Amino acid sequence: MVLFIFRRLGAMVLTMLVVSVMLFLLLELTPGNVATKVLGPYSSEEQRNLWLEANGYFEPLWYRYVTWLGSFVTGDFGESIRFKVPVADVLWPRLWNTAILGFWTFALMIPLSLVLGVLAGMREGSKLDRSISVTSIVTTSIPEFASAVFLTAIFVFWLGWLPGTSTMTSGFDWRQLVLPVMVLVLYDFGYVARMTRASMAEVMTAPYIRTAVLKGLPYRRVIMRHALRNALIAPFTVITLQINWLLSGVIVVEFFFAYKGFGALLLEASLNQDIFLIEACAMVAVFVATATQTIADLGYTYLNPRIRFS
Amino acid sequence: MADRHSKALHPYIPELQKLLRKGEIGRREFLRTATVLGVSAGAAYAMAGTGAVKRAQAATEEPKFGGNLRCSMNVKEITDPATYDWSEKGNVARHVIEPLVRISHENIAEPYLAERWEASEDLKTWTFYLRKGVKWSNGDDFTADDVIYNFNRWLDPKTGSSNQGRFNSMTTTVDTGKKDDDGKPVMSTVAAEGVLEKVDDHTVRFNLVIPDLSLPESMADYPALIVHRRFEEEGGDFAKNPVGTGPFALTDFAVGEKAVFAKRDAPWWGGDVYLDQITYIDHGDDMAAQLAALASDQVDCNYRTSIEQVETHRAIPNLTVYDTLTAQCGVARMRVTEKPFDNKLLRQAIQACVDNEEVLRIVYQGRGAVGEDHHVAPIHPEYADLPRLKQDYDLAKKLLAEAGYPDGIKLTIDCVANPTWEQNACKALREMCLPAGIDIAINVMPGGTYWDRWMSTPFGFTSWTHRALGTQVLNLAYRSGVAWNETDYSNPEFDKLLDKAGGILDPEQRKVVMADIEKILQDDAIISQSSWRSVFITANDRVKNIYVQPAEEHHYNKVWMS
Numbered sequence: 001m002v003l004f005i006f007r008r009l010g011a012m013v014l015t016m017l018v019v020s021v022m023l024f025l026l027l028e029l030t031p032g033n034v035a036t037k038v039l040g041p042y043s044s045e046e047q048r049n050l051w052l053e054a055n056g057y058f059e060p061l062w063y064r065y066v067t068w069l070g071s072f073v074t075g076d077f078g079e080s081i082r083f084k085v086p087v088a089d090v091l092w093p094r095l096w097n098t099a100i101l102g103f104w105t106f107a108l109m110i111p112l113s114l115v116l117g118v119l120a121g122m123r124e125g126s127k128l129d130r131s132i133s134v135t136s137i138v139t140t141s142i143p144e145f146a147s148a149v150f151l152t153a154i155f156v157f158w159l160g161w162l163p164g165t166s167t168m169t170s171g172f173d174w175r176q177l178v179l180p181v182m183v184l185v186l187y188d189f190g191y192v193a194r195m196t197r198a199s200m201a202e203v204m205t206a207p208y209i210r211t212a213v214l215k216g217l218p219y220r221r222v223i224m225r226h227a228l229r230n231a232l233i234a235p236f237t238v239i240t241l242q243i244n245w246l247l248s249g250v251i252v253v254e255f256f257f258a259y260k261g262f263g264a265l266l267l268e269a270s271l272n273q274d275i276f277l278i279e280a281c282a283m284v285a286v287f288v289a290t291a292t293q294t295i296a297d298l299g300y301t302y303l304n305p306r307i308r309f310s
Numbered sequence: 311m312a313d314r315h316s317k318a319l320h321p322y323i324p325e326l327q328k329l330l331r332k333g334e335i336g337r338r339e340f341l342r343t344a345t346v347l348g349v350s351a352g353a354a355y356a357m358a359g360t361g362a363v364k365r366a367q368a369a370t371e372e373p374k375f376g377g378n379l380r381c382s383m384n385v386k387e388i389t390d391p392a393t394y395d396w397s398e399k400g401n402v403a404r405h406v407i408e409p410l411v412r413i414s415h416e417n418i419a420e421p422y423l424a425e426r427w428e429a430s431e432d433l434k435t436w437t438f439y440l441r442k443g444v445k446w447s448n449g450d451d452f453t454a455d456d457v458i459y460n461f462n463r464w465l466d467p468k469t470g471s472s473n474q475g476r477f478n479s480m481t482t483t484v485d486t487g488k489k490d491d492d493g494k495p496v497m498s499t500v501a502a503e504g505v506l507e508k509v510d511d512h513t514v515r516f517n518l519v520i521p522d523l524s525l526p527e528s529m530a531d532y533p534a535l536i537v538h539r540r541f542e543e544e545g546g547d548f549a550k551n552p553v554g555t556g557p558f559a560l561t562d563f564a565v566g567e568k569a570v571f572a573k574r575d576a577p578w579w580g581g582d583v584y585l586d587q588i589t590y591i592d593h594g595d596d597m598a599a600q601l602a603a604l605a606s607d608q609v610d611c612n613y614r615t616s617i618e619q620v621e622t623h624r625a626i627p628n629l630t631v632y633d634t635l636t637a638q639c640g641v642a643r644m645r646v647t648e649k650p651f652d653n654k655l656l657r658q659a660i661q662a663c664v665d666n667e668e669v670l671r672i673v674y675q676g677r678g679a680v681g682e683d684h685h686v687a688p689i690h691p692e693y694a695d696l697p698r699l700k701q702d703y704d705l706a707k708k709l710l711a712e713a714g715y716p717d718g719i720k721l722t723i724d725c726v727a728n729p730t731w732e733q734n735a736c737k738a739l740r741e742m743c744l745p746a747g748i749d750i751a752i753n754v755m756p757g758g759t760y761w762d763r764w765m766s767t768p769f770g771f772t773s774w775t776h777r778a779l780g781t782q783v784l785n786l787a788y789r790s791g792v793a794w795n796e797t798d799y800s801n802p803e804f805d806k807l808l809d810k811a812g813g814i815l816d817p818e819q820r821k822v823v824m825a826d827i828e829k830i831l832q833d834d835a836i837i838s839q840s841s842w843r844s845v846f847i848t849a850n851d852r853v854k855n856i857y858v859q860p861a862e863e864h865h866y867n868k869v870w871m872s
Contacts, residue, residue: 082566149598160606164599164608167591167603167608169568169591256596257599258593268594271759
């Protein structure tokens, strides 16, 4: 098990290194551009050359990469061109905001989708199953930007119950969190519910469930004791991978509701070609992607004794 | 009031009054010229016989103290006021630091930190009398040293301020002694000897190199906000050290998120200030977010309502849309030093394809005035009426063939994604050029990307803000070698005429020179400019005494909430 964990972690670090090399080559191969981005369009050739020299851009490429990686690992991401402050100063608060949004989305979405998925999967083909399945498919196929407009039209413009944007300018306000969370949950619960349903339906056809039912166990107990344990293994992986989806999926929602999170930051950084911020955001995204994958793998192995390593 | 200052009155004022009485110049023209020549706004209005300055909303109700005005606007970085390049930056800083002169919502120069000013007859010597008793928020007195410090900074090429072009009447070009790669001497533009003179603690005299009629207006532009004399010494970062003379203090600031101001305890030189707090909230580039914030009462007003949204905003109860005609515009400008736009015939062919009036109608619902490819607006006092440009495809095809493209040409124009009317203007340009064989691809990009290349792209659609005088913008954008000369246009004859126009007081005489200037720009076809646009803001009905200033400046010192 320990060896397995180390191998997974090793693979994770390797993936991140490969991505970091690609990112570095993509963004910093032409130093002239970096200087223009940092010093602005009014800067002269002379000023740019001075800046490049002062910041070590005339060193060999491999040396620059190692230095860059070194400062990156120690938390020095450079200064944001757009915000004029160290990248870390904007990145961490924004990531925290997205974590809040993600937490509430998951807190609602997981129970909702699991319950619906299990209910649907319990009796495949029943009326309940069909109505849950149709609802899930419909909500999942409406993109976030459409449901955001739709929900805003209802709750902001028509009923006037909720605030239309979520900038949280004067501190945290749960009312401003309702619409973004609603849009995300609406989009995502259907997918997880469908996966749960499929897993549940498969378990329900397994011989040991039939045996349990036939030997006269109460149906409730068959589900709770025997079916769920096995049926929830697959959804665990799916849910862990949703964290990764959320990190990029929130871009649309954060932009629409002017929520100051990681997604909006990533968008802003790319639109303004804020090189150091893009690098940091991309590395965070890669870290989250590989980390969730590793956690999903480890968790799955732990939960499923059939593939557990000795 | 006029009598009391009669000794200081510029000798041209009586002549101006005569012209007004005879009806040879309009009221607005009179007010502008009189105030520029140092007559106080109140006195000028009295001379024009129209009573006191009118606000957008008549002050019939008793103003109420208190309240937090929340405004939806992009919050950009505000490090160095001298290098501001967006009016949003100026709007944030203006609550803390102030200009010497302010342009009112009626497009008139008003005394601000400068109490009054006088110009010599030849318009080369200007004396500015600074307001006494104005205190900086750190307790220092506001004096002539502050003003001289700011001007020295602006005129220094190292600062990189657009003010250097704005105050070109104060600079000379010198040989740096260095040579460039081609062996040509490297020239540098610096402050002229003796141009800034401290007469006493509250009087500054400007000894200009050339006459400059637009000096007071130039001092009102957003990069000309006056910072404290130790600005650089104390870090040179306005966001971190916001020392100012204004009625508000910056209490919280985060780029892309918010800017919060609280009313200072100390009395303000301008009298009562009603608001306790101003909060700018950044809703990003999504117009829908702004609308949702207004509709759900998360903000009280906004920076700008786009033309597409005017009707939607009007339909929401408790919201009012305010508007004003401005000299704001967008220009499809061609960089004359880049191929193929170095070919004047090609530029003229493009010009011949465009029906400006039709573009205004399609793109801006006709709300504005028709442009004439010379960047001087009908609301500018020196505007000279030229014969209207006509769409002429036969001419366009002929010019294109002469330019060496008998089979047509493919071009690409860069433009910003938002506001959408700019894209639409490019689309209209494309459609109008197609029949002549000019195929223009439109490269739409986010604002941040475009503004990084607006100076260098061969063909781009750039929006220009309002300026009170036509000569101001011509000096900024089309004079040889100035910082914002995006077309890289360099025409000594044009520069000379521009100098000449800057020295003529009589609006009628100035128009004669302006006609030549406008004609030169039009004939050289460096820009295709279809329209002058009206601008709009939306505010909740509880916000009183708010108005749209033509340059979209926020003057909130007298705004109050019911």
